[in-house]
Every structure is written in structure tokens, then in C-alpha cells.
Amino acid sequence: MEDRDHRDSDVEGRPRASDFIRDAIREDLASGRFDRVHTRFPPEPNAYLHIGHAKAVWIDYGIACDFGGKFNLRFDDTNPLKEEQEFVDAVIEDVRWLGADWEDRLFYASDYFEQMYQWACDLIRKGKAYVCDLSAEDVRSTRGTLTEPGRNSPFRNRSVEENLDLFARMRAGEYPDASRTLRARIDMASPNLLLRDPVMYRIIHAPHHRQGDAWCIYPTYDWAHGLEDSIEGVTHSLCSQEYEIHRPLYDWFLIELGIYRPRQIEFGRLNMTHTVMSKRRFIELVEGGYVSGYDDPRLPTLAGLRRRGVTPDAIREFCGRIGIAKGNSVVDSAVLDDCVRDDLNRTSPRTMAVLRPLKVVLTNYPENQTEEMEVVINPEDPAAGSRTALFARELWIEQEDFREDPPPNYFRMAPGREVRLRAAYIVRCNEVIKDAEGNVVELRCTYDPESRGGTAPDGRKVKATLHWLAAAVAKAATIRLYGPLFVTADPDDVAEDGTFTDNLNPDSMVEIEGLVPPEVAAAPCGTRYQFERIGYFCVDRDSTPEHPALNRTVTLRDTWAKLEKREP
RNA sequence: UGCCGGAUAGCUCAAUUGGCAGAGCGGCUGACUCUGGAUCAGCAGGUUCUAGGUUCGAGCCCUAGUCCGGCAGCCA
Numbered sequence: 001m002e003d004r005d006h007r008d009s010d011v012e013g014r015p016r017a018s019d020f021i022r023d024a025i026r027e028d029l030a031s032g033r034f035d036r037v038h039t040r041f042p043p044e045p046n047a048y049l050h051i052g053h054a055k056a057v058w059i060d061y062g063i064a065c066d067f068g069g070k071f072n073l074r075f076d077d078t079n080p081l082k083e084e085q086e087f088v089d090a091v092i093e094d095v096r097w098l099g100a101d102w103e104d105r106l107f108y109a110s111d112y113f114e115q116m117y118q119w120a121c122d123l124i125r126k127g128k129a130y131v132c133d134l135s136a137e138d139v140r141s142t143r144g145t146l147t148e149p150g151r152n153s154p155f156r157n158r159s160v161e162e163n164l165d166l167f168a169r170m171r172a173g174e175y176p177d178a179s180r181t182l183r184a185r186i187d188m189a190s191p192n193l194l195l196r197d198p199v200m201y202r203i204i205h206a207p208h209h210r211q212g213d214a215w216c217i218y219p220t221y222d223w224a225h226g227l228e229d230s231i232e233g234v235t236h237s238l239c240s241q242e243y244e245i246h247r248p249l250y251d252w253f254l255i256e257l258g259i260y261r262p263r264q265i266e267f268g269r270l271n272m273t274h275t276v277m278s279k280r281r282f283i284e285l286v287e288g289g290y291v292s293g294y295d296d297p298r299l300p301t302l303a304g305l306r307r308r309g310v311t312p313d314a315i316r317e318f319c320g321r322i323g324i325a326k327g328n329s330v331v332d333s334a335v336l337d338d339c340v341r342d343d344l345n346r347t348s349p350r351t352m353a354v355l356r357p358l359k360v361v362l363t364n365y366p367e368n369q370t371e372e373m374e375v376v377i378n379p380e381d382p383a384a385g386s387r388t389a390l391f392a393r394e395l396w397i398e399q400e401d402f403r404e405d406p407p408p409n410y411f412r413m414a415p416g417r418e419v420r421l422r423a424a425y426i427v428r429c430n431e432v433i434k435d436a437e438g439n440v441v442e443l444r445c446t447y448d449p450e451s452r453g454g455t456a457p458d459g460r461k462v463k464a465t466l467h468w469l470a471a472a473v474a475k476a477a478t479i480r481l482y483g484p485l486f487v488t489a490d491p492d493d494v495a496e497d498g499t500f501t502d503n504l505n506p507d508s509m510v511e512i513e514g515l516v517p518p519e520v521a522a523a524p525c526g527t528r529y530q531f532e533r534i535g536y537f538c539v540d541r542d543s544t545p546e547h548p549a550l551n552r553t554v555t556l557r558d559t560w561a562k563l564e565k566r567e568p
Numbered sequence: 569u570g571c572c573g574g575a576u577a578g579c580u581c582a583a584u585u586g587g588c589a590g591a592g593c594g595g596c597u598g599a600c601u602c603u604g605g606a607u608c609a610g611c612a613g614g615u616u617c618u619a620g621g622u623u624c625g626a627g628c629c630c631u632a633g634u635c636c637g638g639c640a641g642c643c644a
Contacts, residue, residue: 019581044644079643136642145640146570181642191571193640202642221644245572245639266573268637273579321592323581327574328637335580335593345606352603380606411604420602454602465602489579533603560604 019324037069045087058319061100073102080208094302131166149189274484309538309553314343352467353531355514357396394471411463426451474515477548
């Protein structure tokens with residue numbers, strides 16, 4: 001392995017700052033503590049993954065790739081009360097979608113239960129674990145507090161034989177739920193509360209999604225996790241910062257057992273502005289009806305981001321940009337938007353759709369004539385080639401692209417003014433037609449037949465270029481415009497007795513009926529487009545050929561909107 | 569309150585053995601143009617949490633303090 005190859009640049013040769021985890025791994029390699037790198041992503045199958053998990057995946061998988069090592073996907077399925085196959089399937093889909101490759105190493109902690117049981121017996125034989133009859137409440141009350149030591153359990157000094165017998169009976173199902181536990185015999189006075197004789201096994205008579213009724217005792221996280229890493233030969237067990245205090249326990253079990261010991265390293269969790277990032281908050285939002293489900297495009301779940309149209313590449317780029325630190329961080333959601341634009345700009349075919357239509361009639365264009373105009377599919381990607389768009393006498397343009405009384409620096413259409421219709425002709429607005437209420441309902445324009453393709457032979461400059469759609473082919477479509485879920489950067493920034501839902505953005509989704517060209521109407525779910533001058537959109541799963549539905553992934557950067565906001 | 573961790577530009581992160589504090593995002597200017605997008609160029613922005621100390625020299629090492637986060641599930 002040649003880690004130097006990976007030190008200063010990524011796959012595309014861009015410079016990459018090293019981070020403290022990579023530094024630590026290099027030290028381990030140099031010192032000989034490890035001679036290879038093997039990481040794992042260990043989700044519990046009890047919830048949907050979010051972008052914070054994506055960060056963890058990219059740390060784990062990215063590091064394995066950088067050091068020519070291996071990466072496992074392992075379900076930490078040690079609690080039958082919370083876990084379901086449904087989540088296993090969803091997590092697999094999400095991690096695969098992200099692009100992390102675990103090859104043939106998909107593992108389940110529950111497959112190690114027998115080995116864990118044997119090791120627990122070893123610890124009992126060493127006098128390092130005992131069966132405790134205390135209730136959960138008694139365990140709590142004897143644990144002590146942050147400032148006072150705990151008291152030893154009255155069962156702490158049982159004989160090895162008795163412990164072995166009792167533990168076997170726990171496994172055999174002789175005792176009811178929660179009546180006994182197996183505890184590690186460490187130190188009830190430790191300043192680290194986790195070391196005060198932590199529970200290793202609890203009795204739960206519940207079927208496990210993979211093990212069925214094979215077990216009625218289940219290992220706790222602290223006991224199980226290091227064993228799982230050890231069994232799989234993981235070298236670096238990377239986890240989020242709240243596990244830091246668990247590390248002494250992770251090490252203690254492995255050292256007492258005398259088995260292979262990986263190194264746990266913790267990194268800070270990801271938070272983002274204008275959103276929430278916890279399972280509990282997602283549940284509140286879904287159950288409160290504030291969002292439509294766990295795949296609502298406003299949620300930072302991977303399912304939601306995917307439905308919104310965000311690409312795995314954009315997420316990977318994001319994870320690279322935010323870096324890795326020891327402390328928790330709050331990343332500006334604009335950084336994600338930027339990554340999304342960056343990727344979609346390179347890869348999305350362009351098309352013209354009209355969100356809020358205004359009719360244009362070209363009075364000098366022959367009644368029955370139509371033309372196929374050639375349009376570049378993606379100026380950033382010449383290989384994408386071109387397509388044609390139907391041009392005709394009656395067209396739709398965007399309402400915003402016309403002002404009867406244009407402010408200074410407004411270059412788009414206005415009475416008497418010329419603009420270019422993209423890839424078509426230069427047109428001039430001659431007449432404004434209004435309804436009874438005075439709303440502009442139609443523009444009468446003339447086109448310059450000499451300007452086919454968009455340039456005039458006399459070389460005159462036209463400042464604005466508008467997108468358009470021929471009325472004859474435009475299809476009505478539901479278009480959902482998504483914005484930030486919360487108005488405030490920090491959703492928890494609330495009044496005294498307020499709650500985070502007070503900060504929900506009432507306009508986080510605006511659903512409108514717009515018009516799209518035929519190829520968009522026919523596109524399958526998941527197809528992404530750039531609607532020129534508007535933003536990036538993705539065909540939603542509710543889309544039908546009869547009535548298409550698209551979600552706005554992110555807007556284009558809009559300098560005009562910024563300008564207008566500044567000088568009202 | 570005990571233990572652990574963190575604090576560097578508005579935000580997120582860098583800064584080899586102690587050696588001129590940098591980048592990305594955001595903000596602002598400008599150039600360009602058949603997307604007012606993209607792209608490109610430039611500018612502003614810092615008492616490196618505070619107070620001491622060691623040192624020729626401290627973001628980095630030492631001492632004391634401040635603030636923030638994590639931990640008292642038979643969750644992970």
C-alpha cells in the first residue's frame with residue numbers, strides 16, 4: 001500500500017487537506033500498529049439515513065479507498081425491540097445509492113451472537129462479569145451520580161460457577177424480561193459512569209428480525225460493538241463524537257478478552273442551518289403532518305434528498321468540502337446547494353419550461369407555420385449534442401419576464417422593447433392586452449425573420465434572452481418549488497415556551513401548475529433537467545404521462561433577484 | 569457539580585518538528601454573455617476565547633479561568 005499517493009490529492013488530482021483521522025491512520029501505519037486499513041459503517045436498522053450518516057459513510061468509505069483498504073457495511077442489530085427489516089432494506093438502498101461499495105462484506109451483528117455469548121462466559125470465568133438481579137431502577141439508583149461514586153451490587157461477588165449457571169439459564173429463557181442482567185465487573189467508583197459495571201446483556205423475550213426466537217438475551221452496544229469490529233478485522237472504528245466517552249469501555253472489553261483490538265476514533269457530528277438532523281425531529285415533523293413523509297424533499301434524509309433530485313456526487317462533494325473535525329459543526333445549507341448546482345450544471349440537460357405563463361402572439365408569423373429550432377442540450381457538455389424545440393405563432397413566456405413599466409436595469413420584455421427568444425428569434429413587444437381587472441393576459445409581438453437562431457444580421461445587441469414554449473406542445477405539469485424548511489438558521493432559536501416547529505417556513509413548498517415541453521412530460525421518474533433561467537428540477541415519483549410532476553432541486557443563482565431585493 | 573472534548577474570518581475547516589495565520593462557502597466590486605445562470609478576476613473581513621508564563625519566536629507548549637458540546641438507558 002502506498003498511502004503517499006493519497007495524501008495530497010483526491011482521485012481527480014485536486015489538493016486535499018489531511019484531517020486528523022487520516023493523520024492518525026498514517027501514524028498507525030508508520031508505527032506498525034496496523035499494516036492495513038479496514039473501516040465499517042455500522043447503522044442500527046431503526047431509522048432512515050440522513051446526510052449526517054452520509055458524512056459518516058464518506059469518512060469510512062473514503063478513508064478505506066484512500067488507503068487501499070476495505071470497507072464493510074454492518075448492521076448493528078442488537079435490539080429486537082427497535083429494529084425492522086424495512087430499515088435494513090432502506091439503509092442498503094441508501095448506502096448503495098451514495099456509491100459506497102462494501103463488495104461482499106455485508107454483515108449483521110446478530111450473526112455474532114453465539115461468539116459474543118462465548119466471550120461473555122470467558123469474562124465470567126475471569127471474574128470480570130457477573131449476573132446481577134437488581135432491577136433497572138436499582139441499577140440506576142446504585143450507579144451514583146456525576147460527583148458521587150456508585151455502590152457495588154449485592155450480586156457482584158457471586159461465584160464463577162453460579163454466574164455461569166445463571167447466565168446459561170438467562171439464555172435458556174428461564175427468567176422474565178429485565179429480571180436479570182449480565183454486568184461487567186469494572187469499577188463502581190469510576191469517574192466515567194459508563195465504567196460503573198455496565199450492563200452487557202439484558203433479557204428481552206422478543207423475536208429478532210433475523211434471529212427469530214433463537215435468543216432472549218441481547219447484547220448492549222458497549223459490549224457488542226468492539227467485538228463486532230474485532231471479529232471483522234476492522235482497523236479503525238470511526239464513530240461520532242458522543243462515543244468518545246465509550247472508548248475506555250470499548251478498549252476494556254477487548255483487552256480483558258485478549259482479542260484483536262481496533263482503534264476507535266471519534267469525529268464531530270454534522271448539523272446544517274435551516275434544518276433538523278435527528279430521528280426524533282423527523283418523527284415529529286412526519287407525525288405532525290408538517291412534511292409528507294420520510295422522503296419529503298424538504299427533509300435532509302437521503303430518501304428526501306434523492307427525491308428532491310440531489311445527486312450522490314453532490315453529496316460526496318459536500319462531504320469533502322465540510323471536512324472532518326473533532327467538534328460538532330453547523331454547516332451553512334448554502335454549501336450543499338452550491339455542491340448540487342456545481343454537479344447539476346455539468347450534467348443536466350437544459351430545457352425550457354414556463355412556471356407562470358403569459359401568452360405571446362407573433363402577429364407577423366404565418367398562421368399555420370411551425371419551425372424546429374435547434375437547441376444545445378448542455379453548453380457545459382458539448383458531447384450531449386442538441387435537440388429541437390418547436391417554434392410557432394403562439395407561445396408562452398414567463399410572467400416575470402415582462403414589465404409594463406420596467407424599472408431601471410430591467411432588460412427583459414417591456415412595451416416597445418426587443419428581446420431574444422432563446423435559440424429562436426428576436427421579437428418586439430407592440431401591444432399589451434389586459435383583462436377586465438387590468439391584468440396583463442397577452443402580448444402582441446412581431447418577430448424579426450432575419451434573426452433566426454437569435455442573432456440579427458445587422459449585429460444589433462439584444463440584452464435579454466427569454467425562455468419560451470410553443471403553446472401547441474406545452475403540457476401542464478405540477479411543479480413543486482422547495483425552499484428551506486425553517487425560516488431561522490437554527491430551528492431551536494425559539495421564544496421561552498416555543499418549539500422548533502414555530503420556525504417552520506410556511507413557504508417551504510409552493511406547488512404551482514406550470515407548463516413543460518413534451519420530452520419532460522414523458523420522462524421517467526428521477527430524470528433531472530435544468531429549466532433554463534429557473535433552476536434544476538427532477539421528475540417526481542407521482543408523475544404520470546397524463547400529468548407530470550416535478551420537484552425543484554435548487555434554483556439557479558439569481559443575481560437579478562439579489563439586485564432587486566437590495567434596491568426596491 | 570465529576571469526567572471527556574472543543575474554541576482560528578459571518579459559517580465550515582487548514583496552518584509540517586514552535587517559524588510571514590490560509591482555503592471553500594457566504595458578502596461586496598467588476599469583466600464576460602444567446603441562461604441577468606454558468607465562468608473569470610478582484611475586494612473586504614482576524615486582539616487565533618481571556619489572563620499570565622516558557623521561548624529569539626506561540627494558533628501550536630505550560631498554568632489559571634471563560635464559554636460551548638457530550639455523558640448519570642437493561643438505546644445505539
